Amino acid sequence: MPKSVAEKNKKQNTLLIVESPAKAKTIERYLGSGYSVAASIGHLIDLPKSRVAIDVDNNFEPEYITVRGKAKILKELTSKAAKAGNILLASDNDREGEAISYHLKVFLEKKNISSKIERIIFNEITPAAIKEAIGSPLEIDIGKVNAQKARRVLDRIVGYNISPLLWKKVKNGLSAGRVQSVALRLVCEREKEVEDFVSEEYWSLSADLKKGKHNFSVQLFLNKNEKPNFSDKKSVDLLINELAGKNFIVKEIKKSEKRSQPRPPYTTSKLQQDAANRLGYTSRKTMQIAQQLYEGINIGSGRVGLITYMRTDSTRISKQAIEDVRKFIQENYPNELPENPIDYSPSKQAQDAHEAIRPTYSHYTPDYVKEYLTKDQLKLYSIIWERFVSSQMKNAVTETTTVDIECGEALFRTNMTKVKEKGYQKVLKVLAIKEKTEKIPSLKTGDILELIEFKPEQHFTQGPPRYTDASIVKALEEKGIGRPSTYAPIISLLIDRHYVARKNRQLIPNLLGKIINEILINSFNNIFDVNFTAEMERKLDEVEESKENWYVMIGEFYAPFKKQLDHVMETLESIKGVMDEKTEYVCEKCGKTMMKKLGRFGYFLACSGFPECKTTKSIPLADCPKHGCGGKIVARKKQGGKGKEFYGCTNYPECDFISHLKPSSKICSECGYFMVEKYGKERGTYYSCSNNSCKNSKNTGEEE
């Protein structure tokens, strides 16, 4: 049949579809002619946003539609598919990826695309891995698709039923969900621990000693291992008196060697943790910068993707990358190259669709790419590079010398740590481990030391630390809640909804967050529990292995849930309006007091006479400092309500005063402008003048 031959010739190229456009570009380069590579840019088909769209009476069948804004991509993919001889669905090798491929396949078949559609899977972007995958095409794994469907439907049922309950009982626009509400719960529970903590005074004792010309410090120990806690100064003074005049004698000198292993290359969670702790980045900032490094930076010779994909739960490394980094180590640190590559098999629960986060080429050292990167990009790239290269180097060896010194009945001790072999630490700069260690003069057993002075020191027991971006991400990952692509958005969501505030990097629940959490755990303790997700995952595994029907699993959840929901809807008392605060402001139109309320765009003032009087206005935060202006400074946002808040004058555009930081109640003693709160890593919270030409704007503001 001549027609089909002509058709065949026309349609000989293969279309490969992945999720990420950057990945598509890379793969296109690897494959060359005969192939074209396109990207779906995430999910294309999903539940509609505007309603629940789950048919409870029909085995929970979800209603799928084209995702808003994705119609164009779907159309383009369809037209490319129509021209291709062969279509390879190469979305990620996890549940979500399988669902993307499945939906695409169903869609294309409906569009009467006659070409062969196959699923291929690779877990790393290397020519070898991709070619191997193309050589062994697979069927869609319907078990995985069903597990994704179950997860999606469950989250929809929980989120889209409990959120409206909150609208009715507490306030419009609120939200609840399997993941966000547990994150909120963690923050609230920690806050409770902080509030309940009672700080206690205790004292420690050290002594400054002298041997020859060398001074050094030793600490009092109990039972050889424990530091004693004196509850007050009296008891420590008692001991000091007892020891007065007694000799300090060196009793024992011990040396011990410790090997420290390099850490595995980064996963998303670990990268966010280190970037937060070491560089002070929020999770969100880390991901934005990582995305830039992934998509590519022009480094003279052209645009190069500097790191592998940044959303991963795996520490796995491609064979090619191992060879590359071992070559780099061989050339630059030949003594630190281990005989064999170090294996970082991913943890058991990892979905493992991507490699670890690593530099694409080890020889692009931070120094080499420095001039092409912004400061922030360079810092983040440096820690990724250092962590990866060091992960394939030899252990470091440290030697610790412990000296036990007796004084009467008391035992004092000091430690000195020396690096014997730097090993992997040779490449650590930004990630360098800064260890403070005592310098001890050379001593031998029996030496008698001269006492310079006793140093009793007062301490207070510290309460548990509040969560930070770093520690909440760590906690969520450990509990299996959320995914690499959602850690940063979860934190942003809690803050955007005014459930939680981030202050000096700490996550503190607002009253709104506490109230919602209280309601949720009182009414749905079983769902918003850290174990709920773990149990869900266990069942999803059974669905994936076709041991259970996805809708049977959902049905078992739904029946009791619906009962619970109806009960709460009926019995829970509405507290609508209790969040509104009375203020001193008076309505300009009717003279009634104004209430402070939380709206879609943040807090605002509204007349207590609502709905008769609909007066609203922004909350004045400070007087406009411009001479003779008389306006008030209020929080503002750019058009469309997008972007970060700034603070401007109510007399705009006549008055153009602006500050990007929130006014504090403090007034500058130099120029009378209001001061703003700033936070420095070293000096903590301080105040600075909002007047750029005032000298106080650079310096620490005076404390009142």
Place this chain on the structure above:
DNA sequence: CAGTGAGCGAGCTTCCGCTTGACTT
């Protein structure tokens, strides 16, 4: 690192997870 700019809001909101882009950092 400095620069940054709307007049809204009392209804139609909301989930999680995959992606990037536009916007800040």
